[in-house]
Amino acid sequence: MSLDTVLTPPSPNLPAPDRSVLFRRLVFAAIGLAIVVPVVLLMRWDWLPDYLELFAQGIWTSIWLTLVSAGVGLMLAIPIGLVQVTGPAPLALVAKGFCTVIRGTPLLLQMWLLYYGLGSLFPEIPWIRESFAWEILRQAWPYALLSLTLSYAGYEGEVMRGAFASVPRGELEAGRAFGMSPFTLLRRIWLPRALFQALPTLAGETVLQLKSTPLVATITVIDVYAVASRIRQDTYVVYEPLLLIAVLYMIMTLILVRAFAWLEARVPVKRG
Amino acid sequence: MDEILALLALEPPGWGGNLLRGLVSSLEIAFGAYFLGLVIGIGGACGKLWGGETTKAVLDLYTTIVRAVPELVLILILYFAGTDLINLILDYFGREPIDISGLVAGIAVLGVVQGAYSTEVVRGAIQTIPAGQIEAARAYGMSPWLRLRRIILPAMLPFAIPGLGNLWLNATKDTAILAVVGFAELTLETRQAAGSTKRYFLFYIAAGLLYLMVTLVSTYVIGRIEARVRRGLPRHG
Numbered sequence: 217m218s219l220d221t222v223l224t225p226p227s228p229n230l231p232a233p234d235r236s237v238l239f240r241r242l243v244f245a246a247i248g249l250a251i252v253v254p255v256v257l258l259m260r261w262d263w264l265p266d267y268l269e270l271f272a273q274g275i276w277t278s279i280w281l282t283l284v285s286a287g288v289g290l291m292l293a294i295p296i297g298l299v300q301v302t303g304p305a306p307l308a309l310v311a312k313g314f315c316t317v318i319r320g321t322p323l324l325l326q327m328w329l330l331y332y333g334l335g336s337l338f339p340e341i342p343w344i345r346e347s348f349a350w351e352i353l354r355q356a357w358p359y360a361l362l363s364l365t366l367s368y369a370g371y372e373g374e375v376m377r378g379a380f381a382s383v384p385r386g387e388l389e390a391g392r393a394f395g396m397s398p399f400t401l402l403r404r405i406w407l408p409r410a411l412f413q414a415l416p417t418l419a420g421e422t423v424l425q426l427k428s429t430p431l432v433a434t435i436t437v438i439d440v441y442a443v444a445s446r447i448r449q450d451t452y453v454v455y456e457p458l459l460l461i462a463v464l465y466m467i468m469t470l471i472l473v474r475a476f477a478w479l480e481a482r483v484p485v486k487r488g
Numbered sequence: 489m490d491e492i493l494a495l496l497a498l499e500p501p502g503w504g505g506n507l508l509r510g511l512v513s514s515l516e517i518a519f520g521a522y523f524l525g526l527v528i529g530i531g532g533a534c535g536k537l538w539g540g541e542t543t544k545a546v547l548d549l550y551t552t553i554v555r556a557v558p559e560l561v562l563i564l565i566l567y568f569a570g571t572d573l574i575n576l577i578l579d580y581f582g583r584e585p586i587d588i589s590g591l592v593a594g595i596a597v598l599g600v601v602q603g604a605y606s607t608e609v610v611r612g613a614i615q616t617i618p619a620g621q622i623e624a625a626r627a628y629g630m631s632p633w634l635r636l637r638r639i640i641l642p643a644m645l646p647f648a649i650p651g652l653g654n655l656w657l658n659a660t661k662d663t664a665i666l667a668v669v670g671f672a673e674l675t676l677e678t679r680q681a682a683g684s685t686k687r688y689f690l691f692y693i694a695a696g697l698l699y700l701m702v703t704l705v706s707t708y709v710i711g712r713i714e715a716r717v718r719r720g721l722p723r724h725g
Contacts, residue, residue, distance in 0.1 A: 240541050319657075320703035321696045322664030325675050329692035332679075336688050427558040434668055441561060458565045462557045469556040 255459070263451050264460075267443060274440040275464065277357075281439065282426045282472075285361055289368025289425075290418070294407065296369060297376025311373060318370025324431050327363040331435040335359065360432035368425055375417050379410035412483045419476035423469050440464055492690060503681035503691065510677030511698050514663040517594045517673065522659040524599025526652070529606020534636065536611050547607065554604035559665050566597045567669060590671040598662055605655055613648035614640060645717045653710035660702050674698060 296314065299307040318326070338344050338353055352358055383406055391401040430441035438446075444457035532551070535543045554562065570593065575585040617640065625639040667676035678695040682688045 237541075240545075244545055316704075317696070317700060320700040322661040322675060322699060324664040324667060325678070325692060325696055325699065328675070328679060328682075329688070329696070332682060333688040333692055336686065423556070427556075430558045430560045431665075431668075441558070444561075454568050455565070458561060458568075462553075462561050462565065465558055465561065466553070466556045 259456050259459075260453050261456060263447055263453060263456075267447055270438070270443050270446070271440065271464075274438055274443040275468075277432075277437065278426070278429045278439045278441075279468065281357075281361060281364060281429050281432060281437075282422070285364035285368050286422050286425050289365045290372055292365070292369035293372035293376045296373030297378075297380050297410075298402075300373070300377040301380040315370050315373045315377075318367055319374065323363065323367050323428055324434065326367060327360065327431055327435060330363050331356065331359040356436045357432075360435055360437045364425065364428065364432070367428070368421070371421055371424075372414075372418065375414050375421065376410060379414035379417075380406065382413055383409045415476065415480050415483065419473065419480070422476070423472055426468055426472060427465070503677075503685070506677045506681055507674065507691070507695060507698065510672060510674035510695075511702075513591070513671070514660065514673040514675075515702070516591065517598060517663045517666065517671075518656075518659040520591075520595035521598035521602050521662075522656055524595060525602025525606045525655070525659070528599065528603025529610045530636075530641070532603060532607030533610035533614055536607065537614060551604045551607055554601055555608075559598075559601055559662060560668060562601055563597045563665060563669060566600060567593055570596065590666070594663070594666045594671055594673075598659065598666075601662070602655060602659055605658070606652070609648055609651035609655065610644065613644035613651070616647045617643045646714070646721055649710065649714045649717055653706075653714070656706060656710070657703055660706065661699070 296311045299311045300315075303311070338350075344350060344353065387405055387409065388401065391405045396404065429439055432439055433442035433445060436442075440461050444461045447457040448454055532547050536547050539547070571588050574588065578585055621639060621643055622635065625635045630638065663673050664675040666673055667679065670676070674695055678691050682691040685691070
């Protein structure tokens, strides 16, 4: 080997990696098609038209359960996080206890406790049975929504505690120096800064929340997962509905991630 | 009060024994799945960091799918597909089909799920190791395996413990999902006890306390481990 070949960098070959990457992508795409096409052609999809409407309802249920529980859960998480940073000691203790219990026990157990526990308690109380709320309370979804909301509040309470604590003290002092009342300070400075900071974590947690929603099928709420189980029971087709909902969940996850990325891009950042 | 104690008694008219057996099953699955996940995670992280394009693409697909699809759906797919596949192979060799035990299936399925999350935790931790340390190991002529064992794994541990600790807590709680596919772990035992006695609050709260105990003990142990692996590192804050 001559010295020349050792010293010459492989610069003339630089475009080569690009071409090989393209080639590899094509190979991957071909392998992907080789998996997807037989799946679509060979598997049984004849049940699909009969269940389209049910699927649409199921998707809607999964989506609104995720969004409403995350929305209300965040509303609860903000005070839960705040009192742990600044609140009176007894309240901080209660908030910490709530977070520990929610984060220390499985969501499925919490859901069954509320559904079977409260669900068996309420019918024995006459004034609840006679009240207008009974029509709602005898259904399953309030318990599903309640347990999902409390779970989100518990996990995000912890996230918000960290976020509130990480806002630089100087910014809060500056707000106070401007004569802001504690509430204005919270509304204008502390909360927005904490939320911006927590946003990436909240994105991940909201995806986890979406992934928790199939548990509601165990207490008879009809979400996407419940639709797939029902198809399995009706038609004995096992894989196809499961694969379909796996893809549906991936699409929903993708949309959620994109939505959060859009939100994060709108956070004002001072650069340089 | 006496009635509650009688219901929670360990001997058969009471249900305490069933709950504890359920707890033991839950912990067995959690342990098995966690360590299977850890092995997958270390392998997966190395593959993602130093593997070829194909390895990287396959691992990306694996972690993306597992982290985007609900555990419950994955468990059903892997459970059905796994048993079918094994019986297909057995059938090919002319053997009788077998029933996969719930314990093995649970560990395998949850392990695959845990593996995806461990991969990301371990990969992130390895990336925080100063590159010079790994280069120094290479300069000493260490083989890749020795480098992993002597330098990379010990050096990444302080950065990985918080994430791995969370994964352990998730593993203990994820076992509850196996109740849906009929595996007799703590949550399903609780449901049976509560269903037959109609004392829903009592049994669900009892099971909740057991789970909480596991979490609190784990948190304490993880804290101790973290303090140990962080010894010698500069304290921040």
